[in-house]
Amino acid sequence: MMKVLVTDLIGTPGAHREDEVSIHITAIMDAAKLDGPVTGLVRYDAGVRDIMASGRMRYVATATCIRCLVEFEYPGKARFSQLYAEDPQSEDILAINDPGWIDIEEPIRDEVLLSLPLSPICRSDCAGLCSTCGTDLNREPCEGHEDVSSSPFAILAQLLDPEDL
Numbered sequence: 406m407m408k409v410l411v412t413d414l415i416g417t418p419g420a421h422r423e424d425e426v427s428i429h430i431t432a433i434m435d436a437a438k439l440d441g442p443v444t445g446l447v448r449y450d451a452g453v454r455d456i457m458a459s460g461r462m463r464y465v466a467t468a469t470c471i472r473c474l475v476e477f478e479y480p481g482k483a484r485f486s487q488l489y490a491e492d493p494q495s496e497d498i499l500a501i502n503d504p505g506w507i508d509i510e511e512p513i514r515d516e517v518l519l520s521l522p523l524s525p526i527c528r529s530d531c532a533g534l535c536s537t538c539g540t541d542l543n544r545e546p547c548e549g550h551e552d553v554s555s556s557p558f559a560i561l562a563q564l565l566d567p568e569d570l
């Protein structure tokens with residue numbers, strides 16, 4: 406929860422204010438995790454009976470490259486806009502709480518979660534790992550492998566084939 410007082414804006418339609426915001430967010434996904442500050446300039450616009458909060462947020466998450474499995478810093482961005490009303494009439498609208506504050510953590514957290522990468526790649530030309538020996542091909546070349554069908558593992562797989570038992 407991050408409470409922001411908006412008493413100066415309530416009842417003054419057309420008025421607005423901007424605040425530099427830094428909020429600590431912890432979010433863990435399969436391939437990326439964030440445990441640190443999300444920062445940005447948040448603008449609050451007053452309507453007749455409501456307040457619109459919006460901003461462009463920035464953060465640095467730790468991502469795991471899906472090709473080479475190396476962890477790297479992923480600079481992320483998330484935009485949010487959220488309407489608040491004294492008497493919210495829909496699920497999309499959050500409450501302006503007494504005596505005049507709103508919580509901006511919820512909408513920021515939602516957008517940050519959506520913006521975390523599902524399939525991060527450390528760099529566009531990441532060569533990944535050799536699928537046979539696991540060598541990190543970004544660091545050293547793989548010498549190559551014999552025809553897989555003649556490898557000991559393939560012969561073992563044949564021995565284990567139920568039709569041969």
Ligand SMILES: [Zn+2]
Nearest residue numbers: 470473527531
């Ligand atoms: Zn990589």
Ligand SMILES: [Zn+2]
Nearest residue numbers: 535537538547
């Ligand atoms: Zn290899």
